[in-house]
Amino acid sequence: MKLLITGGAGFVGARLARTLLAQGKLAGRPIEQLVLADQVAAPADLLADARVQSRVSPLLAACEGLRDETFDGVFHLASAVSGECEADFDLGLRSNLDSTRALLDALRHRQGKGSAPTRLVFSSSIAVFGPDPAYAFPAQVADNTLPTPQTSYGTHKLICEQLVADYTRKGYIDGRAARLMTVTVRPGRPNGAASSFFSGIIREPLAGVESVCPVSPDVAHPVSSPQRTVQGLITVFEASREAFVGRTALNLPGLNVTVQQMLDALLAVAGPKVRALVRFERDERIAAIVANWPRGATAQRAAALGLQPEANFEDIIRQYIADSAATPAALQGMNT
């Protein structure tokens, strides 16, 4: 089969690509071609695989050409991130809304030419949820919690969930939207994202570098390892429509942890010297953003597909240490 991953050179996209290439098949069918579309080239280890084709261009520009190309499956991960969307409103709309619609339309036109509806997994985000003064914000957001996004990024994700559902209802695609929890531990360097510290307070100390935690230790949040996140996307792809149930987006599993629990896990796994490299220094800007994020999540529909969060944060740290040993950071796809 021939697959497309948009955002395929990004951290989650490249990891998904590696997992798919390693298992060699998807939904029981061998993977012959894996197209990684992104604004930057795919990491070198992926380019070295004969099945991989890396395409570098803005997604919006690429979609016109996709009308004449058949894919057996698409993972749509490409997205401008939260900070970019807040800084440049038009860029956010173009990258997230216009590009997604162009992609869905390209697939629709294939279907119009007699192809079966293309199966597509859309990576939505827990960012669709947020507190709204009109309603109580639940301690844990569920699959069917009312999304009231507090950022343009979350708004775009929610809108795309709805487009995917409607194109699916019409039979133009076979789409499924899955909401990713905050993925940690990410390799590489801190980025500008407000959530960057969720990786930084683990990654930096493990590398012998000091790290500053900008929020209080009682901040709670649902997180997921890269491995479980990728497994979630694959499981959602492989699910039958009946097993997915309906067309509404589902939450991928998240481990609900506090910052304190993350640091306790770091102490348990790496010892007091490493733990001591993290200090608290409140950043009001970041604290204000994080205060609008869910403090926990449930994932009932994902559980029905057999997906579970990690048992504890220690396992997430050990996974990161094992990954770092196996793959130099430079190959892990940190371009985005």
Next chain:
Amino acid sequence: MKLLITGGAGFVGARLARTLLAQGKLAGRPIEQLVLADQVAAPADLLADARVQSRVSPLLAACEGLRDETFDGVFHLASAVSGECEADFDLGLRSNLDSTRALLDALRHRQGKGSAPTRLVFSSSIAVFGPDPAYAFPAQVADNTLPTPQTSYGTHKLICEQLVADYTRKGYIDGRAARLMTVTVRPGRPNGAASSFFSGIIREPLAGVESVCPVSPDVAHPVSSPQRTVQGLITVFEASREAFVGRTALNLPGLNVTVQQMLDALLAVAGPKVRALVRFERDERIAAIVANWPRGATAQRAAALGLQPEANFEDIIRQYIADSAATPAALQGMNT
């Protein structure tokens, strides 16, 4: 003040225009200019008012020009309806999504030039709600019921709710989305809408004409008179941001009635001969569509603004009879 009503020649738009002109002011300020934008000219009685300007063009084309024009308020009612969106997917996206975004962007660019954020009321719809197999569909949909639209029209309305909320969050507009219940009794002739019978089974018998009800008498649905609907839009416009509470769309009040109760009300108001003009003849296509509609609604946030549904369906019928006597049908704005 200078106001814009998109869809201003339609049934609800023209009625809103008449109400605004009659009261002469909005939010305490005199109305000097009322621009009615639509694909057709406004009804003659409105054109005769010196304050009215009728602009005939597709909304999308008109929005570019709006960037250089200042409005003190906008009621955005223009929309391709449910049946059109199902029949022509691209037309629906263009008329409902692209046009709304162009309108919001035009207002944003005004704001960027130093104007205050324009107050805008967006007419969303109860069509954002529908049954999803993953979740129980409540007997009555509330303000915060999870919207899972079952039509492209409902999808577009939900997406536009989210755009209005995000443009408002950014300070580009002062937007409020209000979900209209099914408006009845509409004057004029039956249209292609699946909901047409909710007016037809009252309007036709009152005119001495036979009417066929395509669904069973126990079908229940929230409805609202034209007058209460228009009052709801005005009240939402006049509310302070604090009173509106948050940025999420609210339900306008609906009277939850069964078809049987509607016909009992017709009997009570107009007598057995009129009632006898309605017969039941099941239309499976319409029955299937209606089966996906909410059977009732609540409107807690609207109630906090002082908005209430009619006390009973008899009052809605009497209002229609009084309106028909006061205004020839040809002037009631039935173009859309």
